Amino acid sequence: MTQCVIKATQLDKYFGDLKAIDQLDLAVEKGQIYGFLGPNGCGKTTAIRMLTGLLQPTNGHIEVLGLQLPRDAEQLRTKLGYMTQKFSLYGDLTVYENLNFIASLYSFSSAERRTRIDELLHLYGLDERATQLAASMSGGQRQRLSLAAAVMNKPKILFLDEPTSAVDPQNRRDFWETLFDLSSTGTTILVTTHYMDEAERCHKLAILEAGVKRADGTPKQLMADMNAHVIEVSGAQTRQLKSDLANLPEVLSATQLGAQLRVLVRKDISQPLEFLRTQKFVNRDWQLHQVRPSLEDVFVTCTGQGRQ
Amino acid sequence: MRASLWRVFAIFNKELLQLKRDKMTFGMVVMIPLIQLMLFGYAINTNVKDIPVGVVDHSQTALSRVLIQTVQATNVVNFTQQFTSLEQAQRAIASAKVRAVLFIPKDVDNRLVQHPSVGLGLPESVSETVTRPIAQWLVDGSDTVIASSIKALRMMPLNELLDKPANRTFPTFEVTLFYNPEQRTAVNIVPGLVAVILTMTMIMFTSAAIVREQERGNMELLITLPLSSLELMLGKVIPYVFIGFVQLFIILGMGHILFNIPFGGNLAALALATLLFICASLVLGLVLSTIAKNQLQAMQMTVFILLPSILLSGFMFPYEGMPIAAQWIAQCLPATHFMRLIRGIVLRDVELLNMAMDLLWLFAFTVIGLLVAAMRFKKTLD
Numbered sequence: 001m002t003q004c005v006i007k008a009t010q011l012d013k014y015f016g017d018l019k020a021i022d023q024l025d026l027a028v029e030k031g032q033i034y035g036f037l038g039p040n041g042c043g044k045t046t047a048i049r050m051l052t053g054l055l056q057p058t059n060g061h062i063e064v065l066g067l068q069l070p071r072d073a074e075q076l077r078t079k080l081g082y083m084t085q086k087f088s089l090y091g092d093l094t095v096y097e098n099l100n101f102i103a104s105l106y107s108f109s110s111a112e113r114r115t116r117i118d119e120l121l122h123l124y125g126l127d128e129r130a131t132q133l134a135a136s137m138s139g140g141q142r143q144r145l146s147l148a149a150a151v152m153n154k155p156k157i158l159f160l161d162e163p164t165s166a167v168d169p170q171n172r173r174d175f176w177e178t179l180f181d182l183s184s185t186g187t188t189i190l191v192t193t194h195y196m197d198e199a200e201r202c203h204k205l206a207i208l209e210a211g212v213k214r215a216d217g218t219p220k221q222l223m224a225d226m227n228a229h230v231i232e233v234s235g236a237q238t239r240q241l242k243s244d245l246a247n248l249p250e251v252l253s254a255t256q257l258g259a260q261l262r263v264l265v266r267k268d269i270s271q272p273l274e275f276l277r278t279q280k281f282v283n284r285d286w287q288l289h290q291v292r293p294s295l296e297d298v299f300v301t302c303t304g305q306g307r308q
Numbered sequence: 309m310r311a312s313l314w315r316v317f318a319i320f321n322k323e324l325l326q327l328k329r330d331k332m333t334f335g336m337v338v339m340i341p342l343i344q345l346m347l348f349g350y351a352i353n354t355n356v357k358d359i360p361v362g363v364v365d366h367s368q369t370a371l372s373r374v375l376i377q378t379v380q381a382t383n384v385v386n387f388t389q390q391f392t393s394l395e396q397a398q399r400a401i402a403s404a405k406v407r408a409v410l411f412i413p414k415d416v417d418n419r420l421v422q423h424p425s426v427g428l429g430l431p432e433s434v435s436e437t438v439t440r441p442i443a444q445w446l447v448d449g450s451d452t453v454i455a456s457s458i459k460a461l462r463m464m465p466l467n468e469l470l471d472k473p474a475n476r477t478f479p480t481f482e483v484t485l486f487y488n489p490e491q492r493t494a495v496n497i498v499p500g501l502v503a504v505i506l507t508m509t510m511i512m513f514t515s516a517a518i519v520r521e522q523e524r525g526n527m528e529l530l531i532t533l534p535l536s537s538l539e540l541m542l543g544k545v546i547p548y549v550f551i552g553f554v555q556l557f558i559i560l561g562m563g564h565i566l567f568n569i570p571f572g573g574n575l576a577a578l579a580l581a582t583l584l585f586i587c588a589s590l591v592l593g594l595v596l597s598t599i600a601k602n603q604l605q606a607m608q609m610t611v612f613i614l615l616p617s618i619l620l621s622g623f624m625f626p627y628e629g630m631p632i633a634a635q636w637i638a639q640c641l642p643a644t645h646f647m648r649l650i651r652g653i654v655l656r657d658v659e660l661l662n663m664a665m666d667l668l669w670l671f672a673f674t675v676i677g678l679l680v681a682a683m684r685f686k687k688t689l690d
Contacts (some may be wrong), residue, residue, distance in 0.1 A: 054532065084528045088526050090322070090326065092330070093326065104318035104321070278401045
């Protein structure tokens, strides 16, 4: 029996008249890596801030680790780790000083503190950086430092707000490896991202747009349930086709990927290849293939409607 | 409780580390009191000397020249210009080339002879010529300090002018000056400077303290940590208590060396009064910090508090001379109370018990301010 560590129901958040989060329901199981995928400004950070007790929801009900938010926010603080989107440790302190500061706020004994910091420095490859000022480190190093600070107290839930936005692909891979390590020890991780490859790594995913949850499920399930066929059109002079297709109500999206045009056709068209071939502006020489949907396709079909 | 103290210490430690790296702020801690002490210690002087004045001499006699020399010898004024007409002289006053003009009429020798101080015997009291002064000052009266310095020349004795013992004036009162017999302005200014400089640095440092964490994004992290707002505030403020004492030491120490300010007081009393004042100022800074949205606003608010602390606290002008409403405002400022305390302790070695109200007020200000700041500081982002 899996147990839900984060439960949110009918969550609303207004900033003045602006509705940042609209009727969000959420259930995250223990040990999962749960992803929030969405464009910038869709409410990912707002949602995380409410789940960590930093913001009061306008309406709705939040339960994290069996504690009610925002009422029990103080109690929850020792059980959470939170890595902010912007680097929020002190640039004018060294790596060691930063970690030592965080550690001394949790009531560790000085021996415990030293062991834990050494352990983290080693784990996140910061041994040699211990005396370096945080401000002078690269994006990837700072991100590892932030993660080390966030997991200082071995939190049961870890919130990561766009953790890899300032990091190169290799560092991103390594970073995700450490996340899986944490997850395997039972830490629940809630991570926001707008990278598809990252989203695909999550155990479960919610796609947010304009504060509304458009879809959720495992990446596989989302791709399987996608409400469209994916057709790749390859051949010469396909550039014009994109705007021609855009006028068809049956076509949800058409986007150029290298030499191919990737076309999403509504699911209720039972013969999508035939449908496209019969269009008058589709050239006979072009090759059409139906392919497996990607997460990006899911994202586009979910969020396309409301986009202006 | 123990854990709470540790957390305060953690913040304190972090502040110290940051302060150590911030060379500019660290330098200001020492340089602000040093430079301001030099500036104000030398510059603020209510004993006016060498006011630039002109002269319109219509008599052009040996007597008028001696008169000018006699006036010059007082050192109050310095004759820099000669004018031929009164119109010319007035234009010079308007354009601030000179602050006053001495007008010597044609009949100055005649007037002098009839002047009572000359002692030639009083003419008949019906004569209109009796009371005529021998010359006239035209003064730019907009600056009251300069005006009153020149007004003080009205009764200048004329003995030297006549080279004979004239009628001596005998004082109505005998005056004994306690604590500052030589009437040096610095004696009053330097202890007051402690209050002004501490007001400035203490409020400035702490008003920026919380705002800076917000601006740099550190607050988002801090509020997710198990740390109460009171712990955060205490930890951030305590380092500045030490800085305040360093500044006190610099000002009074250098004041003693450079300006020979006597220190007659009790060290424990000085420490207690200063501690209370530092706390009150720091807490005031914290309250500002919870109001300000960014560091610039915090700075503006600091100036808003600093100006009345300089002008109304009794630093520049005697508190007793201010209108009642201004006195009420002054009473609200911690600087006013500390101004009395430190001048009392340093210059007059006053018994602290006699100034209990001022101490009590500073204490109450601190407690109330700390509560207000802790209440205003919310541990959420909305």
